[in-house]
Amino acid sequence: MTEQTNHYEIAVIGSGPAGFTAAIYAVRGGASTVLFGGVAPGGQLLQTMEIENYPGFVDPVVGADLMSRMLKQASRLGARVLQESVSEADLSARPFRLKSGGKDYTADAVIVATGAQARWLGTPSEEKFKGKGVSGCATCDGFFFRGKEVCVVGGGDSAAEDALFLTKFAAKVYLVHRRDKLRASFRLQEKLKANPKIEIIYDHVPEEFTGDAKLTAVNLKNVKTGAPRRLEVPGAFIAIGHTPATELVKGKLALDEAGYIVTDERTATSVPGVFAAGDVMDTHYKQAVVAAGAGCKAAMEALLFIESGGK
Ligand SMILES: Cc1cc2nc3c(=O)[nH]c(=O)nc-3n(C[C@H](O)[C@H](O)[C@H](O)COP(=O)(O)OP(=O)(O)OC[C@H]3O[C@@H](n4cnc5c(N)ncnc54)[C@H](O)[C@@H]3O)c2cc1C
Structure with a gap:
């Protein structure tokens, strides 16, 4: 990396609810703060039209609107919000060094809030009916x-x-799985089998999602026989996992086997002074309000870290 040009007490990487909340708490705690938001700041909620479970909104809020409010709030309070991605992170010594938009930045503490991406099947008909x-x-x-x-x-x-x-x-839930056995834990499988509303359909994959303006049916194919089956359903939930955005910190922070950043209950990572918040470290909840809560914790911990002189 080239010579340092910009120093901040706290650098936040990521622009979902975790990142913006961290930036809001960091500046409110008196730290000079930069947030790297990527080229299209806002995170996963940009993909959704209606959020009904984020506290404080009586009526549904559009994802882009909620995220634009968070961005404006962080900026108004004094965080520098950059629409750039961090391309390199040197977390081996303090101050930490980050590269973004061809420039070098240094920071006393770093909060990684790069999020995760839900995995999709990747078919055109799935894309057509996302959110519908x-x-x-x-x-x-x-x-x-x-x-x-x-x-x-x-x-x-x-x-x-x-x-x-x-x-x-x-009224009824079909669980469609491509193999003849589930990978879910034994305890969960027992619960599934005991629930009269659930029908498990083994050895099938979705071939096509169909409908007019909204989804009305899913055409399945039996992977062993090739036989078709049609489910008349207005809702299809794709639950094939998430991919955490940890490429930037691979080999620099401890990750679990699925690639999530390992933290303690106070958001500390394996490197003192580097904290992680949101879906990038959350293997379970993956909700905006949980990400925001973790962002708050990470900023409070980063402030403590700086105040204690990095000990
Ligand atoms: C379709 C959909 C609907 C959802 N609906 C709801 C809902 O109704 N209610 C709810 O609570 N939750 C909902 N969620 C889940 C919610 O969106 C996530 O839990 C939440 O956004 C996680 O926030 P985050 O801050 O951890 O990360 P994210 O929202 O994933 O944001 C991370 C951001 O960091 C950026 N980034 C990554 N790498 C870098 C880098 N190197 N430099 C700079 N920036 C980087 C990414 O581009 C992204 O913009 C939904 C998710 C999806 C996909």
Whole structure:
């Protein structure tokens, strides 16, 4: 890296609810703060039209609107928000060094809030009906399918948990899995089998999501026989996992086997002075309000770290 040009007490990488909340708390705590937001700041919530479970909004809030409010709040309070991605991070010595937009930055503490991406099947019909019946988040959208039949695609713990969660609202839940056995834990499999609202469809994959303006059915194919099957469902939940955005810190911070940043309960990573918040370290909840809460914790811990002289 070239010579240092910009120093901040706290650098936040990522612009979802975790990153913006961290920046808000960092500046409110009196630290000079920069937030690297990537080329399109806002994170995963930019992909959704209606958020009904973020506290403080009586009516549904559009994802882009919520994120633009967070950006404006962080900027108004004095955080420098850059629409750039961090391309390199040297976390081996303090001050930490980051490269972004061809410039070098240094920071006394770094908060990694780079988020995660829900994995999708990647078919054109899935893309067409995303947000119109096809969802990546049962906790977020299950409520909209009260009394209806829905399907969940996947066979791991998240798919099993989503299927069980959806039985609170849906009349029936089909769990579609491409293999003849689920990967979900034994305990979850027992729960699935004991739930009369759940039908597990083994050896099938979705071929096509169909409908007009909204999803009305999913065409499946039996992977062993090739036989078709059609599920008349207005809701399909894709639960085949998430990919945490940890490329930048691979080999620099301890990651778990799925690639998530390992933190303690106070958001500290394996490197003193580097904290992580949000979906990048959250293997379980993956909700905006949880990410925001972790961002708050990370900023408070980063402030303490700086005040204690990095000890
Ligand atoms: C379709 C959909 C609907 C959802 N609906 C809801 C809902 O209704 N309610 C709810 O609570 N949750 C919902 N969620 C989940 C919620 O969006 C996430 O839990 C939350 O956004 C996680 O926030 P985060 O700050 O950890 O990361 P993210 O939102 O993933 O944001 C991380 C940001 O960091 C950026 N970034 C990554 N690497 C770099 C880098 N090197 N430099 C700079 N920037 C970088 C990314 O581009 C991204 O913009 C939904 C998710 C999806 C996909």
